[in-house]
Amino acid sequence: MASSLVIVYHRQPYEEHSEDGKTVLKENKSPNGIVPALKGFIGQVDRASWVAWKKSPAGKLPKFERRITVNDSYGSYEVVRLPLTPEQINQFYHVVSKEALWPILNSFPSLYSTENCQWAVFREVNRLFAEAACAEAAPGAVIWVHDYNLWLVPGMVRQMRPDVKIAFFHHTPFPAPDVFNILPWRDEILASLLDCDLVGFHVPRYARNFAALVQSLRKVEHLVERKVYPELQATGTALSEPVTPVSITVGGRRVRVDAFPIGTHADLIRSTVQKPDNLARVAHIRREMGGQTVIVSIGRVDYAKGTREMLLAFERLLVRRPELHGKVRLLVTAVAAADGMRVYKRAQQAIEQLVGRINGHHGSLTWTPILLSTTPLTFEETLSYYRAADICWITPLRDGLNLVAKEFIAAHVNESGVLVLSEFAGAAVELQDAVLVNPYSLSQMDDAIDRALDMPPQEQRERMQRMDALISRYDITHWTGHVLELFAQLRAE
Ligand SMILES: Nc1ncnc2c1ncn2[C@@H]1O[C@H](COP(=O)(O)OP(=O)(O)O[C@H]2O[C@H](CO)[C@@H](O)[C@H](O)[C@H]2O)[C@@H](O)[C@H]1O
Numbered sequence: 001m002a003s004s005l006v007i008v009y010h011r012q013p014y015e016e017h018s019e020d021g022k023t024v025l026k027e028n029k030s031p032n033g034i035v036p037a038l039k040g041f042i043g044q045v046d047r048a049s050w051v052a053w054k055k056s057p058a059g060k061l062p063k064f065e066r067r068i069t070v071n072d073s074y075g076s077y078e079v080v081r082l083p084l085t086p087e088q089i090n091q092f093y094h095v096v097s098k099e100a101l102w103p104i105l106n107s108f109p110s111l112y113s114t115e116n117c118q119w120a121v122f123r124e125v126n127r128l129f130a131e132a133a134c135a136e137a138a139p140g141a142v143i144w145v146h147d148y149n150l151w152l153v154p155g156m157v158r159q160m161r162p163d164v165k166i167a168f169f170h171h172t173p174f175p176a177p178d179v180f181n182i183l184p185w186r187d188e189i190l191a192s193l194l195d196c197d198l199v200g201f202h203v204p205r206y207a208r209n210f211a212a213l214v215q216s217l218r219k220v221e222h223l224v225e226r227k228v229y230p231e232l233q234a235t236g237t238a239l240s241e242p243v244t245p246v247s248i249t250v251g252g253r254r255v256r257v258d259a260f261p262i263g264t265h266a267d268l269i270r271s272t273v274q275k276p277d278n279l280a281r282v283a284h285i286r287r288e289m290g291g292q293t294v295i296v297s298i299g300r301v302d303y304a305k306g307t308r309e310m311l312l313a314f315e316r317l318l319v320r321r322p323e324l325h326g327k328v329r330l331l332v333t334a335v336a337a338a339d340g341m342r343v344y345k346r347a348q349q350a351i352e353q354l355v356g357r358i359n360g361h362h363g364s365l366t367w368t369p370i371l372l373s374t375t376p377l378t379f380e381e382t383l384s385y386y387r388a389a390d391i392c393w394i395t396p397l398r399d400g401l402n403l404v405a406k407e408f409i410a411a412h413v414n415e416s417g418v419l420v421l422s423e424f425a426g427a428a429v430e431l432q433d434a435v436l437v438n439p440y441s442l443s444q445m446d447d448a449i450d451r452a453l454d455m456p457p458q459e460q461r462e463r464m465q466r467m468d469a470l471i472s473r474y475d476i477t478h479w480t481g482h483v484l485e486l487f488a489q490l491r492a493e
């Protein structure tokens with residue numbers, strides 16, 4: 001099919017399972033924010049296709065279905081699957097992406113390792129994605145590449161298809177040059193990104209870090225910047241920026257740069273959480289909690305998500321305020337990451353041990369302070385826990401944006417509730433009415449959870465209303481419109 005828009009993201013929108021001899025599509029076991037965002041986007045666009053990988057033990061199996069059509073609540077779209085062997089997946093994703101690139105993106109250089117990396121395999125897999133994207137693209141199409149796993153695709157596509165427009169979106173933070181330049185492959189990655197027509201980020205800080213990287217490695221002829229829109233200024237917080245780059249010209253070639261945070265499905269969340277079944281589940285959860293203050297923290301296992309630091313702060317709370325024993329409960333999800341990554345196994349073990357220690361030390365036969373789930377909830381269950389909670393405690397050490405924060409606000413439908421949010425999550429530059437906190441500071445984390453627990457209901461409602469208005473205005477539909485407008489400008493050039 002010749003698509004006018006080809007989305008290239010390494011994960012498929014759904015996982016395939018075989019049930020009674022039939023193939024059924026299910027949500028990804030390791031949930032992430034990119035998949036719902038791209039489903040929300042692709043469902044609103046005509047003639048779009050999604051290129052992803054699918055494991056295929058020995059290259060292409062005879063019955064390997066390369067192309068499927070997905071019809072879901074978002075719309076109907078084509079998914080083209082690239083057959084990758086387990087060895088390719090391991091190197092491309094588990095090793096190079098997660099052991100080398102992920103720690104650098106999130107500014108954890110002490111966790112960075114290239115010990116097991118085979119960059120040639122990473123490059124080979126990127127080439128397979130580039131070839132599949134070019135085969136999908138109609139003349140003059142837009143090929144929109146997502147996330148760092150596919151950093152080399154733009155440069156390869158530029159060689160293969162000079163007629164197409166190439167856009168890239170970073171769902172992660174983008175680090176300062178002195179961290180990014182640790183990567184031995186920095187020049188190859190940057191050369192590929194400079195072959196894009198548009199490079200996008202969630203917030204201005206990451207766009208400025210990218211511009212600073214270009215200036216550190218290349219001779220920049222023009223750098224055009226503009227003032228940051230008031231909604232994203234957030235002066236005085238860790239990620240605030242007064243200006244953001246609009247374009248960078250290197251070697252006579254101009255690359256547009258954009259900083260525009262993804263929105264959530266605010267209307268879908270509000271309507272779903274208010275369905276009778278979900279309201280009944282919310283009532284059941286509240287009954288189970290027996291009038292205790294409920295704190296929820298939703299996420300997956302990742303050292304960048306700061307779950308360990310949040311649990312330690314909760315432990316200090318129970319020591320500092322013994323009057324809360326039996327009166328507060330922390331519900332945590334830390335969904336096991338995809339198999340095959342040692343660093344994530346260790347992170348999960350640390351979380352499980354910490355929960356065991358805190359429950360063992362502070363709990364009793366009638367009260368368990370922390371409930372932990374390491375398996376994914378359904379979308380409806382997630383929304384019900386957001387709504388049943390009094391506080392949502394989301395304090396990653398680094399996070400490109402964090403859609404959980406926006407989902408919590410949408411699920412509360414303008415009622416009371418408190419969002420405690422890390423200043424180092426991109427969403428913090430939007431959600432100024434959250435209780436913003438520096439998760440690297442123990443005392444600030446302690447003060448933040450105390451403020452959340454002691455916040456008067458009227459102040460809670462006022463803050464939630466302002467944040468609800470913001471996430472409703474800047475939702476996934478708004479983001480889709482913004483991106484499509486940028487693509488229209490690219491096509492007109
Ligand atoms: N236990 C559970 N059961 C079911 N669903 C669960 C779950 N725990 C989390 N989820 C879901 O997974 C998604 C998590 O999205 P986030 O944006 O918070 O982080 P993630 O790192 O996956 O996303 C990446 O992409 C997004 C979008 O660009 C960026 O916000 C982020 O910084 C970047 O790392 C949410 O939609 C949430 O509902």
Ligand SMILES: O=P(O)(O)OC[C@H](O)CO
Nearest residue numbers: 030032033034147171172
């Ligand atoms: O490990 P993945 O592929 O689920 O992605 C993790 C983050 O969402 C990347 O931004």
